[in-house]
Amino acid sequence: MFCIAALLILSVLGIFSARYRSLAKDALDCVLRRVTLRPCITGFDEKMKSRILGRVINRSERAARFLNRNFELLAWVFFILVLGSTVYAARGLYLFYVTGSCNGLNQESFCVFDPKGENNEVTDISQGCKENPPTAADLTLKGVDLSRFPVCNPAGKKEIVLIGCYGCSYTRKIYAPLKELAAARGARFRFLDYPVKVSTTLSARLAECVYRRDEARYWQLNDILFAAAPEQLDDPEFAGKAAMQLGLDWGDLGGCVEDPAVQALVDRRMDEIAKTRFYGTPTVFIGNQVFVGPKPRRVYAIALDGLFYWLKGDGGSRSEGR
Structure with missing residues (x-):
């Protein structure tokens, strides 16, 4: 021996x-x-x-x-x-x-390959202390009406559901890679906006009003909002400039944004998202798996297509979601 x-x-x-x-x-x-x-x-x-x-x-x-x-x-x-x-x-x-962790999915124990624990970082949404705080095992999409939320490529057989917010730094790390991955794999992609790092729901209301007018421009607006400085997301002047950048009339769109019915819809969506029992952003659902924190892009690709996802023509070289 x-x-x-x-x-x-x-x-x-x-x-x-x-x-x-x-x-x-x-x-x-x-x-x-x-x-x-x-x-x-x-x-x-x-x-x-x-x-x-x-x-x-x-x-x-x-x-x-x-x-x-x-x-x-x-x-x-x-x-x-x-x-x-x-x-x-x-x-x-x-x-x-x-x-994305040496210890298993959503495990926050020390990992030598991710010493800072960046793959499990989240923007916490908790309000005060809870006697029994939720864990990754509690997360679910059962009972959640996803039809209430915008969807990209609705004909896709597989689906990626991202819960995040426009102003959250960890959501910003993975939004573009996930959207690109869904497009490359022909999967449905839903973004469930839960405003956290903002003081108003202006961006959420703006996104809903744009989506009602033009679904393609809604996804373009998302790119603009994720690229903006977080403090701009509560600024009506920035919202007007974003509408103009999309070729939309702010005079007409502004009325929709201030409509109480739109605010009520945003509130109902937030209640719907809360049913997942998520406790931080980003939270990603792919099939029967849940990913808490900004995982490397390959982790999401493996969840979609298996361990040898790269054999299907997309090696994930554009971004690793970090």
């Missing part, structure tokens, strides 16, 4: 130093022979044992005797530790690739 453990370690060290490459070759030869029940011609295990004992005996004769008597047992222990570490590291890499 010492040969196998040594092979794993020396193979890694050999990448960075030529000094260990010949030892790695000897270890490989020894492993192949041990697997086929043949003795090591190179005597690799004895050679390494002598080297190790030579270093240890200079420091402690007692430790050297203990090591000599229990070398095979310690080799087994070391092999199990190395094997366990390798399996755990491989698991972490796989989970990070498919979920």
